[in-house]
Amino acid sequence: xxxxxxxxxxxxxxxxxxxxxxxxxxxxxxxxxxxxxxxxxxxxxxxxxxxxxxxxxxxxxxxxxxxxxxxxxxxxxxxxxxxxxxxxxxxxxxxxxxxxxxxxxxxxxxxxxxxxxxxxxxxxxxxxxxxxxxxxxxxxxxxxxxxxxxxxxxxxxxxxxxxxxxxxxxxxxxxxxxxxxxxxxxxxxxxxxxxxxxxxxxxxxxxxxxxxxxxxxxxxxxxxxxxxxxxxxxxxxxxxxxxxxxxxxxxxxxxxxxxxxxxxxxxxxxxxxxxxxxxxxxxxxxxxxxxxxxxxxxxxxxxxxxxxxxxxxxxxxxxxxxxxxxxxxxxxxxxxxxxxxxxxxxxxxxxxxxxxxxxxxxxxxxx
Amino acid sequence: xxxxxxxxxxxxxxxxxxxxxxxxxxxxxxxxxxxxxxxxxxxxxxxxxxxxxxxxxxxxxxxxxxxxxxxxxxxxxxxxxxxxxxxxxxxxxxxxxxxxxxxxxxxxxxxxxxxxxxxxxxxxxxxxxxxxxxxxxxxxxxxxxxxxxxxxxxxxxxxxxxxxxxxxxxxxxxxxxxxxxxxxxxxxxxxxxxxxxxxxxxxxxxxxxxxxxxxxxxxxxxxxxxxxxxxxxxxxxxxxxxxxxxxxxxxxxxxxxxxxxxxxxxxxxxxxxxxxxxxxxxxxxxxxxxxxxxx
Amino acid sequence: xxxxxxxxxxxxxxxxxxxxxxxxxxxxxxxxxxxxxxxxxxxxxxxxxxxxxxxxxxxxxxxxxxxxxxxxxxxxxxxxxxxxxxxxxxxxxxxxxxxxxxxxxxxxxxxxxxxxxxxxxxxxxxxxxxxxxxxxxxxxxxxxxxxxxxxxxxxxxxxxxxxxxxxxxxxxxxxxxxxxxxxxxxxxxxxxxxxxxxxxxxxxxxxxxxxxxxxxxxxxxxxxxxxxxxxxxxxxxxxxxxxxxxxxxxxxxxxxxxxxxxxxxxxxxxxxxxxxxxxxxxxxxxxxxxxxxxxxxxxxxxxxxxxxxxxxxxxxxxxxxxxxxxxxxxxxxxxx
Numbered sequence: 001x002x003x004x005x006x007x008x009x010x011x012x013x014x015x016x017x018x019x020x021x022x023x024x025x026x027x028x029x030x031x032x033x034x035x036x037x038x039x040x041x042x043x044x045x046x047x048x049x050x051x052x053x054x055x056x057x058x059x060x061x062x063x064x065x066x067x068x069x070x071x072x073x074x075x076x077x078x079x080x081x082x083x084x085x086x087x088x089x090x091x092x093x094x095x096x097x098x099x100x101x102x103x104x105x106x107x108x109x110x111x112x113x114x115x116x117x118x119x120x121x122x123x124x125x126x127x128x129x130x131x132x133x134x135x136x137x138x139x140x141x142x143x144x145x146x147x148x149x150x151x152x153x154x155x156x157x158x159x160x161x162x163x164x165x166x167x168x169x170x171x172x173x174x175x176x177x178x179x180x181x182x183x184x185x186x187x188x189x190x191x192x193x194x195x196x197x198x199x200x201x202x203x204x205x206x207x208x209x210x211x212x213x214x215x216x217x218x219x220x221x222x223x224x225x226x227x228x229x230x231x232x233x234x235x236x237x238x239x240x241x242x243x244x245x246x247x248x249x250x251x252x253x254x255x256x257x258x259x260x261x262x263x264x265x266x267x268x269x270x271x272x273x274x275x276x277x278x279x280x281x282x283x284x285x286x287x288x289x290x291x292x293x294x295x296x297x298x299x300x301x302x303x304x305x306x307x308x309x310x311x312x313x314x315x316x317x318x319x320x321x322x323x324x325x326x327x328x329x330x331x332x333x334x335x336x337x338x339x340x341x342x343x344x345x346x347x348x349x350x351x352x353x354x355x356x357x358x359x360x361x362x363x364x365x366x367x
Numbered sequence: 368x369x370x371x372x373x374x375x376x377x378x379x380x381x382x383x384x385x386x387x388x389x390x391x392x393x394x395x396x397x398x399x400x401x402x403x404x405x406x407x408x409x410x411x412x413x414x415x416x417x418x419x420x421x422x423x424x425x426x427x428x429x430x431x432x433x434x435x436x437x438x439x440x441x442x443x444x445x446x447x448x449x450x451x452x453x454x455x456x457x458x459x460x461x462x463x464x465x466x467x468x469x470x471x472x473x474x475x476x477x478x479x480x481x482x483x484x485x486x487x488x489x490x491x492x493x494x495x496x497x498x499x500x501x502x503x504x505x506x507x508x509x510x511x512x513x514x515x516x517x518x519x520x521x522x523x524x525x526x527x528x529x530x531x532x533x534x535x536x537x538x539x540x541x542x543x544x545x546x547x548x549x550x551x552x553x554x555x556x557x558x559x560x561x562x563x564x565x566x567x568x569x570x571x572x573x574x575x576x577x578x579x580x581x582x583x584x585x586x587x588x589x590x591x592x593x594x595x596x597x598x599x600x601x602x603x604x605x606x607x608x609x610x611x612x613x614x615x616x617x618x619x620x621x622x623x624x625x626x627x628x629x630x631x632x633x634x635x636x637x638x639x640x641x642x643x644x645x646x647x648x649x650x651x652x653x654x655x656x657x658x659x660x661x662x
Numbered sequence: 663x664x665x666x667x668x669x670x671x672x673x674x675x676x677x678x679x680x681x682x683x684x685x686x687x688x689x690x691x692x693x694x695x696x697x698x699x700x701x702x703x704x705x706x707x708x709x710x711x712x713x714x715x716x717x718x719x720x721x722x723x724x725x726x727x728x729x730x731x732x733x734x735x736x737x738x739x740x741x742x743x744x745x746x747x748x749x750x751x752x753x754x755x756x757x758x759x760x761x762x763x764x765x766x767x768x769x770x771x772x773x774x775x776x777x778x779x780x781x782x783x784x785x786x787x788x789x790x791x792x793x794x795x796x797x798x799x800x801x802x803x804x805x806x807x808x809x810x811x812x813x814x815x816x817x818x819x820x821x822x823x824x825x826x827x828x829x830x831x832x833x834x835x836x837x838x839x840x841x842x843x844x845x846x847x848x849x850x851x852x853x854x855x856x857x858x859x860x861x862x863x864x865x866x867x868x869x870x871x872x873x874x875x876x877x878x879x880x881x882x883x884x885x886x887x888x889x890x891x892x893x894x895x896x897x898x899x900x901x902x903x904x905x906x907x908x909x910x911x912x913x914x915x916x917x918x919x920x921x922x923x924x925x926x927x928x929x930x931x932x933x934x935x936x937x938x939x940x941x942x943x944x945x946x947x948x949x950x951x952x953x954x955x956x957x958x959x960x961x962x963x964x965x966x967x968x969x970x971x972x973x974x975x976x977x978x979x980x981x982x983x984x985x986x987x988x989x990x991x992x993x994x995x996x997x998x
Contacts, residue, residue: 048514048608050596057622060599061435076608078597079618083955093513104957175845180930180947182747182955204748208955211746216847216941217930219811219922219951220621222628226815226926227847231823242623337436338623391889398786401778405865406795408858409802412813416805467709475706484710486980491717493915493976495946497953498969502720525716532713533912534867537905541874558702572870575800579866582804589921589950613806620808635809642804646797 045318049077051085051098052184054122054239055302058339059098062330066322073318082184083208089114089305095315097305100184101208102284113308115357116283117323117350118301119330121340123240123268124189125250125298129228130155130170138163138260139251141289141297145197147176147235150214155233163254170233177227177236180217182208188300189237192288196297237298240268241338255297256289267296268340275301276345283349299340306357313359320357320365327351416635423633433599433615436624443634445601447641449516449610450585453595454645456520456605457527457584462577465528466566469535469573474561485536492529499525500590508594516602516609519595526590527580534576538569567656574653578646585642588613612638721973728967730960739967745932747952752964754971759934760849760942761975764924765917767853767938768860773910776861780868785880785894796869803862811926814855819846819927822854827939842939845929849938852928856920860913867912871905872898907987911980918976921950945972 049059056079063075080088082099089097090111102116126139143159146152152159156169179186187208193200204210218227224236225248240263243250252260261267274295275287289297304323310316327347334341342350355366427442434441472485500522507518542565550560566573584590591597596608597615612634619631725732731739735752742753783796823846834840875898883897899906921944929941930951949965949972956962 046607048596053621056618057436057624057627060433061437063599064435064438074600076597076599078608078614080592080596081954083957084593086957091509093508107957180925181951184955204746207748208957209747209952211744211748211751212931215931216845217925217943217951219925219930221623222621222812223815223926226812230815230820231846239623245623245625387889387892391891394891394895395786398778398782401775402782402787402795405775405779405799405861408818409799409861411817412802412805412810412858415813415817416809464709464712467706468713471706471710475703476710481710484713486977487717488713489911489915489980490973490976491713492912493918493980494717494720494973495919495921495949495969497921497946497950498720498724498919498972501953501969502723505723506719528713528716529915530863530912533908534870537867537871537908538874541871541902541905543876556698558699561702569874572874575866575870578800579803579863582800582862583916585804586806586809588806588808592954613808616806617808620812635806638806639801639804643801646800 045073045314047073047075047096047315047319047322048094049075049085049096049098049304050080050088050094051077051305052082052100052302053079054100054184054241055098055120055339057241058120058334058337061333061337062326063322065333066325066330070318075322081182082187083182086111086305089307092307095306096319098303099305100300100302101187102286102301102303103305111307115306115308115353116303117306117327117353118283118303118342118346119326120302120334120342121268121272121299122184122188122302123263123271123296123299123340124185124192124237125240125243125248125263126235126253127225127228127238127243127248127250128235129232130172130249131232133167133169133249135249135251136262137167137249137251138254140254141192141196144253145193145200147174148178148193148212148215149197149199149203150176163260172233175231175234176215177218177224177231177234178212178215179209179220179224179237181219183220184208184300184302185221185237185239186210188288188298191286191300192298195289240340244338253297255293255295256291257293257295259293261294261296263296263298265335265338265340267294268299269343271295271297271299272301272340272346273343276343279346279349283346283353301342308356308358310357310359310365313361316357316359317365320354324351324354324366327354413639416632416639419629420632420634420636423629424636428630428633428637432601436622436626439626441630443610443612443615443630443637445598446610446612446615446634447637449595449598449602450612450638450641452516452603452605452609453519453523453591453611454581454585456516457523458577458581460521461524461527461531461580464524465531465577465580466535466573468528468532469539470561470566472532472536473539474565485533488529488532491525492533495589496522496526496587497589500593503590504593511606513606514594514596514608516595516605516607519591519609519611520605522590522594523584523587526587527584530580530583531573531576534579535569535573538572538576539565541572542568570653570656571650574649578649581645581649582642585638585645586613588617612641717973721970724966724970724973728963728970730963731967732963734960735964735967739964740971743932743934745948747956747958747961750958750960752961752967754945754968756932756934757943757945757948757968758971758975760852760928761918761944761946761972762979763849763938763942764852764856764928764944765914765979767849768856768917769910769914771853771857772860772864772913776864776909776913777868777906779861780865780872781894783865783869784872785898786890796866799862800866801862803866807859807920807922808926810855810859810923814851814923814927818855819851822846822851826850830939838936839938842935842937844939845941847927847929848941849928849935852924852942852944853938855923855927856917859920859923860916863916864909864913867909868902868906871902871909874905875901903987907984911983914979914983915976918972918979919946921946925951945969945975 059077067073085097085099088094156171161169190206190210194206218224221238221242224238228234228236252262255261271287271290274290274292275285279285327350331341355364358364427440430444431442503518503522546564547560550564591611591614598608598610616631616634619627739754743755744751744753783792823844827844830840879897880893883893924944925947930943931941932943945968949968953965
């Protein structure tokens with residue numbers, strides 16, 4: 001069925017393109033450093049994007065700043081979830097997608113020519129509700145896996161206590177909370193557990209939703225933080241942005257180098273930098289349990305997705321200039337909103353990818 | 368006049384007047400008590416929404432577009448308008464079908480087909496709205512090749528139809544047949560008496576059903592995400608993505624930022640107020656159509 | 663509706679009900695212009711058939727999408743308790759159980775109080791209170807379910823965990839139905855929140871139905887010396903019975919299909935536990951939770967089969983509701 005839908009969608013897109021091609025004019029798009037190149041449409045252009053929830057606030061900020069100087073360009077990005085984003089861009093109901101996890105080989109097979117452009121980094125933190133215990137409780141990978149496997153049942157378990165000698169841990173049952181909705185946050189977290197715990201790898205494994213051996217499910221970051229904050233003795237995982245903005249207490253994690261690292265923008269970017277070494281050509285990479293003393297171990301890139309061959313010249317031009325702007329000027333806006341910026345090295349690689357994007361005539365949009 | 372058979376029981380020797388009056392008192396208190404039991408949590412919820420949402424109510428909320436994080440002064444004007452447009456589309460599609468099917472069930476249909484249709488309407492009411500959303504997505508969005516207010520309106524119509532249909536049917540059945548008899552006696556064709564006498568008499572009740580349905584769809588998120596999508600801009604085009612309060616509320620309620628979470632609560636409050644006014648308008652319109660008189 | 667003025671509308675102030683039989687007889691006897699009547703019946707039938715067509719298309723689509731899962735799991739989809747997207751094993755039993763139990767709980771809580779409230783609003787309340795209260799109840803249907811969900815997490819669940827559940831455990835804890843630690847999140851919370859959500863539906867429609875019962879019924883009963891309660895019990899409720907059933911069924915269906923509020927408080931653990939204090943999961947919730955991120959064809963197919971199954975569960979529960987009502991019909995002494 002999907003194949004027919006796909007065929008139909010391509011057909012419809014082709015028709016749609018025919019209509020809007022005529023409007024190409026030459027109002028220059030601002031923001032781009034190579035401002036000589038992109039002549040945009042004289043008529044209104046609307047780019048539609050859909051996908052990940054995590055970068056939604058950052059993307060809307062980028063869109064707002066970028067389009068301030070381009071009155072004829074509207075970019076409508078909506079957070080419908082990473083999986084939804086991948087499905088929509090594959091069926092071409094949107095102009096670009098966004099996802100917290102790179103597409104799988106199976107998904108890429110259905111969408112040949114899809115490019116992954118990393119835009120920033122996300123991290124997952126363990127948040128807990130323990131009276132008298134502020135942020136910084138030290139958690140080892142073994143303890144994290146044990147808690148979510150249901151093997152470690154109490155807060156005063158030696159696996160937690162021995163790393164936290166100064167902390168008075170209560171003799172209280174641990175109530176673990178996980179995401180009930182499929183999500184990129186879960187994917188990063190269980191990717192991490194799979195990487196550090198053979199028992200987890202053999203058991204639940206990794207995906208956007210898994211068969212949790214224990215604990216309760218809550219919907220969304222807000223569901224987790226609500227459930228954790230209303231349940232004494234609870235522990236759950238949320239995005240760093242969410243924890244930081246909502247002043248949740250979070251754990252310091254032991255990384256691959258054996259150091260305990262608090263989740264901060266710096267330690268997350270450090271994880272990204274250490275992931276560069278094993279970066280494949282298509283930029284699809286997992287950076288959980290990254291090497292390096294300063295690297296926070298539960299992190300991942302978030303991506304924008306677009307087709308290498310754009311069917312609509314005006315839209316393709318606008319989209320590539322927006323993405324290019326995001327990779328450069330946009331990065332300066334990340335930290336104020338608690339997002340970790342890309343390492344400089346990766347920006348260069350992403351730039352190179354953007355230059356591959358071509359219009360219907362086969363010419364690249366960016367020089 | 369013929370009393371109902373049940374009324375005859377009253378004539379049977381009962382357990383005595385005192386006991387009957389005591390029992391009456393008892394059940395009256397019970398009903399009043401259930402009113403309290405029900406209204407307590409409902410008030411609690413409304414107060415909760417007011418507490419968290421009232422501070423954000425301002426003119427800008429209704430006139431401005433959503434602002435990015437860190438910038439103040441944003442609103443949900445486009446979502447307020449979008450919700451109204453989506454409700455209008457849903458009503459334009461759902462009301463004729465819903466009321467018509469209700470008329471069919473109460474007035475026209477007979478036998479097995481009627482039973483099957485009534486049952487189908489009931490079961491359709493139990494379909495989760497996400498399933499409706501996905502259905503309309505594959506039917507309309509993929510075919511039109513884009514998200515659109517129209518698709519959203521269709522999905523909402525499908526959600527509202529069962530409530531409208533079944534309410535219409537139940538209330539039409541309660542219209543005293545004498546009304547119709549009188550009309551028929553005056554030489555009014557059966558179909559006209561169905562529409563202008565029976566339907567009109569049941570109108571206030573049907574309006575309640577319609578308002579319940581509208582209230583429900585006004586707060587629905589799931590059928591809209593994959594159909595009407597959402598829009599950061601003002602848009603009145605039915606073939607383009609359209610903003611709506613529930614989707615905007617969900618997006619903001621699930622965001623990490625306190626500004627946005629607060630706005631989500633304001634949105635919920637505004638949504639309730641919008642429905643309040645729709646409800647008021649519909650009731651006034653219904654009682655106008657009735658000629659203003661109602662028990 | 664401009665033709666309304668042309669019509670000689672009879673002024674009817676008082677009326678009475680006749681047995682349904684004579685209505686049917688009248689419906690069958692065509693009087694007046696046959697062409698207009700035929701057209702009217704045709705159009706209305708068409709609307710009725712639309713109601714049939716939409717779910718039919720939906721079912722067709724769901725069946726098509728769920729092919730993979732149907733072929734792979736067969737009947738074991740119904741009985742298996744494993745829901746493991748990573749290892750592609752899908753069984754729906756805990757979800758079916760959770761959906762049925764949570765909506766039953768909701769009905770048990772909501773039906774008596776809704777009907778009580780409706781009677782209060784239609785017959786007992788001071789007339790100044792009736793309109794605003796009724797209006798308020800109707801309005802509550804508009805509260806987005808995400809709001810109910812947040813209220814559930816921050817108000818309902820702590821209340822259940824700290825006051826209600828310890829009491830239940832203390833006095834009834836030895837019964838398997840009420841055992842387990844007081845988590846707050848769980849089947850009971852889901853039942854309560856669903857009950858609150860369906861109260862506006864059941865109450866509003868019941869109230870309309872009660873209002874529509876002709877006053878002559880009440881007058882006759884009062885004339886016979888009936889107390890207010892007797893009037894309601896013997897003169898009003900029987901005439902309204904069918905309508906109240908309709909209202910309850912609308913409420914039931916809303917409970918079956920609710921996702922957001924349920925998923926916020928039910929605990930989302932796919933295990934069928936006997937206790938109503940234990941966490942569970944519901945079919946509608948898992949569809950809404952996992953549809954957007956389902957990343958393999960089999961996974962999507964299993965979710966489609968879940969949607970199909972939910973339709974079957976709705977069908978069965980609707981049948982059972984009607985059957986139950988038919989069983990109690992004689993006891994109620996109904997005529998409508």
